[in-house]
Amino acid sequence: MSASKVALLDYGSGNVRSAQRALERAGAQVEVTSDFATALDADGLLVPGVGAYAACMEGLRAVGGDRIIGRRLAGGRPVLGICVGMQILFDEGVEFGTATRGCGEWPGAVTRLPADVLPHMGWNTVDAPDDSVMFAGIDPAARFYFVHSYAAQAWEMDNDGSPLTAPRLTWTDYGAPFLAAVENGPLWATQFHPEKSGDVGAALLRNWVATL
Numbered sequence: 001m002s003a004s005k006v007a008l009l010d011y012g013s014g015n016v017r018s019a020q021r022a023l024e025r026a027g028a029q030v031e032v033t034s035d036f037a038t039a040l041d042a043d044g045l046l047v048p049g050v051g052a053y054a055a056c057m058e059g060l061r062a063v064g065g066d067r068i069i070g071r072r073l074a075g076g077r078p079v080l081g082i083c084v085g086m087q088i089l090f091d092e093g094v095e096f097g098t099a100t101r102g103c104g105e106w107p108g109a110v111t112r113l114p115a116d117v118l119p120h121m122g123w124n125t126v127d128a129p130d131d132s133v134m135f136a137g138i139d140p141a142a143r144f145y146f147v148h149s150y151a152a153q154a155w156e157m158d159n160d161g162s163p164l165t166a167p168r169l170t171w172t173d174y175g176a177p178f179l180a181a182v183e184n185g186p187l188w189a190t191q192f193h194p195e196k197s198g199d200v201g202a203a204l205l206r207n208w209v210a211t212l
Contacts, residue, residue: 002029003027003028003029004027004028004029004043004044004209004212005028005029005030005031005042005043005044006023006028006029006030006031006042006043006044006045006046006209006212007030007031007033007038007039007041007042007044007045007046008020008023008030008031008032008033008046008048009033009034009039009045009046009047009048009060009063009065009068010032010033010034010063011034011056011059011060011062011063011065012059012062013048013049013050013051013055013056013059013060013084014048014049014050014082014083014084014085015048015050015195016032016048017032018195018196019046019048019082019195020032021195022194022195022201022202022205023046023195023205023209025202025205026202026205026206026208026209027206027209028044028209028212034063036063036064036067036068039065039068040068040071040072043077043078043212044077044078044079044080044208044209044212045068045069045072045077045078045079045080046079046080046081046082046085047060047065047069047079047080047081047082047085047088048082048083048084048085049081049082049083049084049085049086049087049088050083050084051084052095053084053087053088053093053095053100053102053110053150054093054095054098054100056084056085056087056088057088057093057100057101057102060088060103066103069089069103069105070103070105072186073105073185073186073187076185076186077186078186078187078188078208078211078212079186079187079188080188080189080190080208081187081188081189081190082189082190082193082194082195083147083148083190083191083192083193084148085189086152086179086181086182086189086190086191087102087110087150087151087152087191088102088103089102089103089105089106089187089189090102090103090104090105090106090107090108090109090110090152091104091106091107091108091109092109092110093109093110093111093150094109094110094111094112094150095112095150105187106152106156106182106184107156108152108154108155108156109152110150110151110152111150111151111152111153112149112150113148113149113150113151113153113174113175113176113178114175114176115174115175115176116175118149119147119148119149120146120147120148120149120174120175121146121147122145122146122147123143123144123145123146124143124144124146124172124174124180124192125140125141125142125143125144125172126142126144126170126171126172126180126181126192127170127171127172127180128140128168128170128181129168129169129170131168132168132170132183133168133183133207133211134168134170134181134183134188134190134204134207134208135170135181135204135207136207137203137207138200138203138204138207139200142200143197143200144180144190144192144193144194144197144200144201145192145193145196145197145198145201146172146174146180146191146192146193147193148191151178151179151191152178152179152191153176153177153178153179155167155169155179167182167183167184167185168182168183168184169181169182170182170183172191172192178191179191180192188208190204
C-alpha cells in the first residue's frame with residue numbers, strides 16, 4: 001500500500017518543516033504547498049499556525065485556505081489544524097480587543113486565557129474522551145507541548161442545550177479549562193504542537209495518518 005499523501009498548507013504561518021518531518025516519520029508522503037488544487041486533492045490536509053490570529057487569517061485567505069478547508073470538509077475529506085491552525089477553525093478570534101472573523105467551521109470565539117502568566121508554554125496533560133481515535137493507545141498521563149496565550153474556552157451549545165455537532169472534545173486547564181483538541185468527523189485539531197511533543201505527538205500523528 002502506498003503512503004497517504006498529505007498537503008501541508010504553506011500560507012506564511014507556522015514551522016512547516018518540523019511538521020513535515022513529523023508527518024513523514026508518521027508514514028505520510030508530504031508536500032508543502034500553497035497550491036489550491038494540490039491542497040484540495042491530497043488524502044489529508046494539515047493546517048499549521050503560529051502567531052497572531054488576524055495575521056494567520058490574512059495569510060490563509062491570501063492562498064484560498066479558508067475555501068480549501070470548506071470544500072474538503074464538504075466532501076468529508078480529512079483536515080488537521082495545529083495551534084493557531086486550530087483556532088482559525090472557530091467563528092472568530094479576539095485579540096487586543098479586536099475580533100477577527102475565522103473560518104466558521106465551529107461556533108464560538110478564541111479568547112485570551114485568564115492566567116497570571118502568559119503564554120502558556122511547556123508541557124501539560126490533557127483529558128481525552130475514552131472513545132478518542134486521536135489519542136488511541138496514548139497513555140492518559142502523557143504530556144503535550146503547548147505555546148499559546150489564546151484558546152477556545154467553551155464549546156457552543158444550541159437552544160436545546162445539546163452540542164451543535166457531536167464531537168469528541170479534549171480539555172486542558174491553564175487558568176481556566178480550554179479545548180486542547182477536537183475530533184469532529186473529518187475535522188481534527190490540536191491546540192498543542194504534536195510535532196514538538198516527542199513520542200506521544202508522533203503517536204497522535206500516526207493515528208491521524210491511519211485514518212486517511
